Amino acid sequence: MKSSTESKLQSTSAAKGAIIIRYALGYCDLGYLLVGQSEGGVCAILLGDTEARVIEELREHFPGASVEQNPAALERTLAAVRYSLEHPSAKWTIALDITGTDFQKRVYHQLRATAYGQTRSYQQIAEAIGQPGACRAVGNACAANVLLGAVPCHRVIKSDGSLGRFRGGTERKVMMLEKEKRGL
Numbered sequence: 001m002k003s004s005t006e007s008k009l010q011s012t013s014a015a016k017g018a019i020i021i022r023y024a025l026g027y028c029d030l031g032y033l034l035v036g037q038s039e040g041g042v043c044a045i046l047l048g049d050t051e052a053r054v055i056e057e058l059r060e061h062f063p064g065a066s067v068e069q070n071p072a073a074l075e076r077t078l079a080a081v082r083y084s085l086e087h088p089s090a091k092w093t094i095a096l097d098i099t100g101t102d103f104q105k106r107v108y109h110q111l112r113a114t115a116y117g118q119t120r121s122y123q124q125i126a127e128a129i130g131q132p133g134a135c136r137a138v139g140n141a142c143a144a145n146v147l148l149g150a151v152p153c154h155r156v157i158k159s160d161g162s163l164g165r166f167r168g169g170t171e172r173k174v175m176m177l178e179k180e181k182r183g184l
Helices: 004-016 051-061 075-086 102-113 122-128 135-144 170-182
Strands: 020-028 031-038 041-048 066-069
Touching: 020 041, 020 051, 020 075, 031 051, 031 075, 041 051, 041 075, 051 066, 102 122, 102 135, 122 135
Parallel strands: 020 066
Antiparallel strands: 020 031, 031 041
């Protein structure tokens, strides 16, 4: 069964023609890094344990897209993303192509408004977007986020203070929060 994000992306690509995503692979202190870029900007920042897994994740999230590796075209962008992930106090300056449902985009906007070094609960995000009963949906939006770091879903925790889940893995979430705690 397709998620609402997949359905929306496929209907968008059918209306506009095939989406082309060029990507580059690298490595940073959080693991393997994939940066994907569409015509609108960076549309994916994925972290994983293997190159194969992050490529598979890109293809899964954008099932109707033409996906092409192009390291030369994305060399500067990959370096900028790597720097921002390794130095989270640095301001993100890359153009983003944030995809998702309207609800997901509202969640992502709130996540981007979460200050560096701070955390917010799923409940606080739900309240901030005017839907206090939508905690689980906020969690699902975080799980669908493919712009790790740029849309800082790692800053969202459970109301009881426990970490919750993270698309890039709990260990990476801990590492990212620790870096921010240390002021890097």
